[in-house]
Amino acid sequence: MKAVFAIAAVLVLSLLLISANQIFLGSPIPTALYALAVCSLFLFSAREEKKKRVRLIERLDALFDGGEADPTAENEESPLARKVILARKSAEVREKRLDEGYRNLSSLVSDIAHQSKTPLTSVKMYAELLGDSEEAAVIRNQADRLGFLFDALVKLSRCECGLIDENLDPEPVPVDTLVSRAVSDALPKADAKEMFIRADLPEGLTVFCDPGWTAEALFNLLDNAIKYSPKNSSVTVSAEEYETFVRIDVRDEGPGIPEEELPEIWKRFTRGTEAASQDGVGIGLYLARAIVTAQGGRAFCQNSERGGAVFSLVLPKKDVNRRKRSGSDG
Numbered sequence: 001m002k003a004v005f006a007i008a009a010v011l012v013l014s015l016l017l018i019s020a021n022q023i024f025l026g027s028p029i030p031t032a033l034y035a036l037a038v039c040s041l042f043l044f045s046a047r048e049e050k051k052k053r054v055r056l057i058e059r060l061d062a063l064f065d066g067g068e069a070d071p072t073a074e075n076e077e078s079p080l081a082r083k084v085i086l087a088r089k090s091a092e093v094r095e096k097r098l099d100e101g102y103r104n105l106s107s108l109v110s111d112i113a114h115q116s117k118t119p120l121t122s123v124k125m126y127a128e129l130l131g132d133s134e135e136a137a138v139i140r141n142q143a144d145r146l147g148f149l150f151d152a153l154v155k156l157s158r159c160e161c162g163l164i165d166e167n168l169d170p171e172p173v174p175v176d177t178l179v180s181r182a183v184s185d186a187l188p189k190a191d192a193k194e195m196f197i198r199a200d201l202p203e204g205l206t207v208f209c210d211p212g213w214t215a216e217a218l219f220n221l222l223d224n225a226i227k228y229s230p231k232n233s234s235v236t237v238s239a240e241e242y243e244t245f246v247r248i249d250v251r252d253e254g255p256g257i258p259e260e261e262l263p264e265i266w267k268r269f270t271r272g273t274e275a276a277s278q279d280g281v282g283i284g285l286y287l288a289r290a291i292v293t294a295q296g297g298r299a300f301c302q303n304s305e306r307g308g309a310v311f312s313l314v315l316p317k318k319d320v321n322r323r324k325r326s327g328s329d330g
Contacts, residue, residue, distance in 0.1 A: 112150070120147050152283050168210045170295060170319060175205040175239050175246060182218035183237070190226050196234040197222070205239055207246050207315040209295050214315065217291040217299075218248065220284040221311045225252035229308070244318070245297070250311045256303040265301060288313070 123143045130136035176199075183197050190197050207214075218237075225235045233253040240247050257265060268286040289299040297315045304310050 170210050172206050173211045181215040185219045186222040193231050198236045200238040208319050213291045217288040220288040221250040228254040248313045252308045254308050
């Protein structure tokens with residue numbers, strides 16, 4: 001409609017110009033007034049069009065942010081607004097169904113793992129009855145691998161479904177408490193390889209994290225270090241304090257990691273070229289990074305100049321998610 005109005009206005013001005021030129025022969029005033037009027041008309045139309053586009057963009061932004069359109073409104077924005085709302089609601093439904101599917105899958109995996117513990121325990125008991133034979137050792141080894149695999153799948157399913165984020169309960173935790181908890185869980189495997197775990201921790205360091213989940217992440221780094229280090233070697237856990245965070249390092253005396261594999265080792269089911277002869281499914285480092293990232297920290301790895309690899313967890317000293325939680329609670 002505005003385009004038709006502009007064309008009509010230009011035609012009227014043209015007729016007025018012709019009439020004025022017949023009255024004021026040879027005078028430039030009618031032509032100048034005509035040019036001024038036409039320019040003013042086009043500037044006005046351009047400004048109104050710009051305002052219309054701004055209003056449309058603001059309205060669409062509001063719709064994408066969860067706003068609702070007036071179903072009784074009939075204007076140029078209405079069809080587009082209804083399409084945006086329909087697309088948004090369809091995406092919300094798909095996301096909800098996907099989330100429910102993940103949760104159902106996590107529950108199913110947990111149930112399968114739980115139900116498998118009883119037969120696995122029975123298999124181990126019968127293997128013990130066979131004594132120290134080679135067959136019994138094979139049975140025990142495979143039963144242990146199945147148990148480890150089931151536990152790993154449960155942890156992975158919880159991570160994939162976002163259950164780690166929902167079950168985090170961060171609090172101020174002494175670093176030596178985290179390290180002691182993780183080291184105590186890793187000691188049996190270290191003793192089996194006649195390895196030493198050393199701790200070099202400054203006194204009084206505190207981080208803000210969930211103690212259970214974070215100890216699990218640190219244990220995964222220790223377990224990885226023990227797995228790829230030679231017998232009679234050592235693993236060193238150290239920490240360093242910065243202004244807003246604390247970095248915890250796990251240093252091993254293994255072969256190190258090829259530079260091209262460093263960005264890949266944190267991905268799920270990823271195992272390096274040195275991992276072929278080791279047990280595992282490749283989710284320990286993935287879980288460690290997911291746990292730390294969910295708490296506002298980060299995880300990274302680098303090769304040491306003295307040999308071996310250094311895996312690091314960076315954890316905040318204060319509650320970095322307080323503002324986010326306060327916003328969601330309100």
